[in-house]
Amino acid sequence: MASINELTERIHADSSEEIVAEYLERITNSRLNAFITVSKESALLQAQEIDAKGHDGPLAGIPIAIKDNISTKGIMTTCASKILTGYIPPYDAHVIEKLKNAGAIIIGKTNMDEFAMGSSTETSFYGPTLNAWDMTRVPGGSSGGSAAAVAGGEAPLSLGSDTGGSVRCPASFCGVVGLKPTYGVISRYGLISYANSLEQIGPFASSVRDVATLFDVIAGHDPRDSTSVKREGNYSPALENDVNGLKIGIPEEYFGEGIDRNVEKSVRDAINTLEELGATSMEVKMPHTKYALSAYYIIAMSEASSNLARFDGMRYGLRTEDHDWHTTFSHVRADGFGDEVKRRILLGTYALSAGYLDKYYLKALKIRTLIKQDFERAFKDADVLIAPTMPYPAFKIGEKIDDPISLYLADVETVPINLAGVPSISLPCGFSGSLPIGMQVIGKHFDEAAILRTAYTFEENTDFHKEGS
Amino acid sequence: MYENPDGVMIGLEVHVQLNKLRTKVFCGCTTDYHNDPPNSHVCPVCLGLPGSLPVINKKAVEAAIKVGLALNCTIEEHTQFYRKNYYYPDLPKGFQITQYDFPISSGGYITIEGEDGEHRVGITRAHMEEDPGRLVHEGTIDKSKYTLIDYNRSGMALLEVVSDPDMRSPKEARRYLDKLRNILEYLDIFDGDLEGALRVDANISIMGGQRAEIKNISSHKGAERALLFEIVRQKNVLRRGGVVVQETRHFDEAREITLSMRSKEEAHDYRYFPEPDLVPLKISGWAPAIKAILPELPDARRLRFVEQYGITDDHAKALTSERKFAIFYEDVAKKVDPKMAAVWVCDVLKGELNYRDLPVEAFNKEHMLSVIYLLMNKKITEDGAVDIIRTLLDKGGTPDEVVKEKGLLKVEDDIVSTAAEEAIKENLQAVADYRAGKEKALNSLVGAVMKKTKGRADARTAREILLDKLG
Known part of the structure; x- marks a missing residue:
């Protein structure tokens, strides 16, 4: 798989248009269903323009795929939902503005779980995305299309969003690198909200270096997002092949029941590798981990029930026959939302109802604070934490989709990170048969530098990321 | 209670x-x-x-x-x-x-x-x-x-x-x-x-x-x-x-x-x-x-108006009950007798505006000053001043134009004096009645003076001159 540096050289030697055309052709010939919309014409036009005028941005002429919950001016943005059929945003998300300024070329919008609700990309209105390593398996989710596009060579870079693991899970299942930054580092302006207080946009690539380069482009303060922090992206210099003296915390709660033995072994081997390179490791206790999943789902569903209220067919998207307004709203929402979205709206509405707010939502916020404290305590001793990203490798399409609880349990390793708001990167660390295994390196708030350096050092000294399809 | x-x-x-x-x-x-x-x-x-x-x-x-x-x-x-x-x-x-x-x-x-x-x-x-x-x-x-x-x-x-x-x-x-x-x-x-x-x-x-x-x-x-x-x-x-x-x-x-x-x-x-x-x-x-830059509020301004301009509390209350009115009044009061300004802005102008359901912006501040100057210089009568205000609200124009058009300039005292002498000569019966103690008889003499001056005399002045001449 070509890196940003290799592509840049080829763009200089040949042209961006040629590169873009190659990727577009691969998308056309692919069976993965990684894309909902391919923006062929505008991509080629943009490439020609860059070829003609030149561009000195860090991603000049490089194609990128964007998860379909990020607003792109003039390109349909659906969140993989029927309810947003035909919605063409009149504005670009902050990250899209930044990508365009950097010279990146948007080649299309990727498939996802409807409104980012899922871990398998099976709840999409546009059908499931397949895993490039085994087409009978899911690519993970909810940013399954973005991870599959990189894994399948259909885009060198892509963006996803991570509310409870939606970047790291598909990165792990597809054998690519995916980063969930600290909450507030990347502007959410233009990211269609699922659960505002938990989610961040995150980059995918086939190497840690490319993830860092892309992260540098999209990170930074945006006055249009009140939760965005005043920091600019400059993380690439942190990429040193050196973990000497690094203190790795191993949260035993993340290696407990339900973790596939191959996954556990690969992650423990990876920690050994880092120790051989000069790092030390220690066990850390994260006693509230067992409550994370319930707290996460209550908060996420509550926020979602409110966030998704705006989809009523009045101004954009699906519109059914008009009756009085409440009947029209009900029809549009009954017809436009899929089952999993409806399930979460119902549960979230219930959790926020009078008489239940204290019992569920406010209690979940208290657990959230306790989980944050777990991380703060762990980081007093450790520089980074390492754990499996997912409890098991990619599962079969259809295997869990009718059992929501079992699907929710798949997020047990990833959601505590979103509740705490800390950064985490998932990278390949082994195989279970022919399926990739991912580990996540978790950092302190705003210490992306430490996790990028750890991940980079691991990658430089192993070959897991090269064993691609 | x-x-x-x-x-x-x-x-x-x-x-x-x-x-x-x-x-x-x-x-x-x-x-x-x-x-x-x-x-x-x-x-x-x-x-x-x-x-x-x-x-x-x-x-x-x-x-x-x-x-x-x-x-x-x-x-x-x-x-x-x-x-x-x-x-x-x-x-x-x-x-x-x-x-x-x-x-x-x-x-x-x-x-x-x-x-x-x-x-x-x-x-x-x-x-x-x-x-x-x-x-x-x-x-x-x-x-x-x-x-x-x-x-x-x-x-x-x-x-x-x-x-x-x-x-x-x-x-x-x-x-x-x-x-x-x-x-x-x-x-x-x-x-x-x-x-x-x-x-x-x-x-x-x-x-x-x-x-x-x-x-x-x-x-x-x-x-x-x-x-x-x-x-x-x-x-x-x-x-x-x-x-x-x-x-x-x-x-x-x-x-x-x-x-x-x-x-x-x-x-x-x-x-x-x-x-x-x-x-x-x-x-x-x-x-x-x-808090440090909070502007003066209605109650405070009302107290200040009473203190600073010596007007009645009723006037101050009415004037401050609408911010624009208070500003209008204060701008006028700074240039003329503030008590007189209170009467003309509050009692007269406000009443005329309310009657017409008009905001204070409908009346030019400079016009109010002109009217009060004319009054202070005894160029017009009080009735004339009310007439000017009404005409300006209904038809527009300037105070000077209205004065000219309607001939509202007050006649000089010696003209009134001449008219009074003539009135006394021509209304001997009324004079006799007045001298006999019928105070009301004076009104018909004033009326006669007003008639002779085509209403441009100030009624109060005419009365004073008549009393003076009747000794």
């Missing part, structure tokens, strides 16, 4: 649009949309487009703190925004960003002229929220075939001022609204004349019964009418042996009655929860600086 025979308790929730801010409360859209086409002052944020995020307008928070301070409220340490979840076509996000716990300010009061003198109305809280869009119907709401939505208003900063149930009559409610509007205008954050600037929901109960909430009141007069109707309605319910139920009622402004709305409205569970896209604001530090 006001006895409040019907046990009336009224509390008001007033939605004030902070329409003097340059931009909306959560986006950069401009607020001067009133003369522009529908949906021309909108952006992804106030249209609630997917992915857009709100950012608080600091100026709006400052204005809200100003109001809190002017209403004698406590300003909270931290303020927090919440989502109020409900569906309505004018609400583009399916929720309204408002406040719940931790409003900007709470626990204040307003002093009004009550049924029994000065009366204090408690302010429960004043909190910020966003205005929804505006529904436009063809004809009336029940007959229109379709509804149009104008989102120009969507995202305008609103302040909801909630009072305690301290008003004991519709008149007190109206005075509360007048006073509140006046304070808001003094703070220069609000123009009460713009459409939708001030909207009132009224809660009213009688005899300790359940309260009715009346919605859709858009004027001070409307509030008084709605409450008067509601008292009669509730009394009738009680007289027939019924019970007043707690419900929401709609004010039909045209028919001046209140109508029960569907009981569904009451079943609302708004599922308030903290708005995740807006971080809590620490505002305790803002208040002292804002």
Whole structure:
């Protein structure tokens, strides 16, 4: 798989248009269903323009795929939902503005779980995305299309969003690198909200270096997002092949029941590798981990029930026959939302109802604070934490989709990170048969530098990321 | 002591649009949309487009703190925004960003002229929220075939001022609204004349019964009418042996009655929860600086006018009850005798404006000064001055033009003197009557003088000269 540096050289030697055309052709010939919309014409036009005028941005002429919950001016943005059929945003998300300024070329919008609700990309209105390593398996989710596009060579870079693991899970299942930054580092302006207080946009690539380069482009303060922090992206210099003296915390709660033995072994081997390179490791206790999943789902569903209220067919998207307004709203929402979205709206509405707010939502916020404290305590001793990203490798399409609880349990390793708001990167660390295994390196708030350096050092000294399809 | 025979308790929730801010409360859209086409002052944020995020307008928070301070409220340490979840076509996000716990300010009061003198109305809280869009119907709401939505208003900063149930009559409610509007205008954050600037929901109960909430009141007069109707309605319910139920009622402004709305409205569970896209604001530090620059408020100005200009408290009260009037008066009073200015601005001009339902802007300040100068120099009579003011309001022009056109210049004293001598000679009977003690006989002599001078003599001067000559 070509890196940003290799592509840049080829763009200089040949042209961006040629590169873009190659990727577009691969998308056309692919069976993965990684894309909902391919923006062929505008991509080629943009490439020609860059070829003609030149561009000195860090991603000049490089194609990128964007998860379909990020607003792109003039390109349909659906969140993989029927309810947003035909919605063409009149504005670009902050990250899209930044990508365009950097010279990146948007080649299309990727498939996802409807409104980012899922871990398998099976709840999409546009059908499931397949895993490039085994087409009978899911690519993970909810940013399954973005991870599959990189894994399948259909885009060198892509963006996803991570509310409870939606970047790291598909990165792990597809054998690519995916980063969930600290909450507030990347502007959410233009990211269609699922659960505002938990989610961040995150980059995918086939190497840690490319993830860092892309992260540098999209990170930074945006006055249009009140939760965005005043920091600019400059993380690439942190990429040193050196973990000497690094203190790795191993949260035993993340290696407990339900973790596939191959996954556990690969992650423990990876920690050994880092120790051989000069790092030390220690066990850390994260006693509230067992409550994370319930707290996460209550908060996420509550926020979602409110966030998704705006989809009523009045101004954009699906519109059914008009009756009085409440009947029209009900029809549009009954017809436009899929089952999993409806399930979460119902549960979230219930959790926020009078008489239940204290019992569920406010209690979940208290657990959230306790989980944050777990991380703060762990980081007093450790520089980074390492754990499996997912409890098991990619599962079969259809295997869990009718059992929501079992699907929710798949997020047990990833959601505590979103509740705490800390950064985490998932990278390949082994195989279970022919399926990739991912580990996540978790950092302190705003210490992306430490996790990028750890991940980079691991990658430089192993070959897991090269064993691609 | 006001006895409040019907046990009336009224509390008001007033939605004030902070329409003097340059931009909306959560986006950069401009607020001067009133003369522009529908949906021309909108952006992804106030249209609630997917992915857009709100950012608080600091100026709006400052204005809200100003109001809190002017209403004698406590300003909270931290303020927090919440989502109020409900569906309505004018609400583009399916929720309204408002406040719940931790409003900007709470626990204040307003002093009004009550049924029994000065009366204090408690302010429960004043909190910020966003205005929804505006529904436009063809004809009336029940007959229109379709509804149009104008989102120009969507995202305008609103302040909801909630009072305690301290008003004991519709008149007190109206005075509360007048006073509140006046304070808001003094703070220069609000123009009460713009459409939708001030909207009132009224809660009213009688005899300790359940309260009715009346919605859709858009004027001070409307509030008084709605409450008067509601008292009669509730009394009738009680007289027939019924019970007043707690419900929401709609004010039909045209028919001046209140109508029960569907009981569904009451079943609302708004599922308030903290708005995740807006971080809590620490505002305790803002208040002292804002307090330092808080403008003079109506009550303070009233006291100052009495002290500084030596006018009566009644004049001072009337002049300060509307900010624009107070400014008009003060500009005039600085250049002429302030007591004389009070009489002419307050008693005459204000009456003439009210009669014509005109705002103070309808009369030029320089014209007022000219009229008073003419009076001070005895160039015109008082009746002439009133005539000038009326003519200027009805037909326009300048005082000089009106004086010339109507021949209002007062005739010189020696002309009056000559006329008086002639009048005495020609009306010997009246002279004799007067000398015999019939004081009224003097009036016919004055009348004769006025006739000879074609009304341009000052009646008081004519009288003085006659008395002088009659010795």
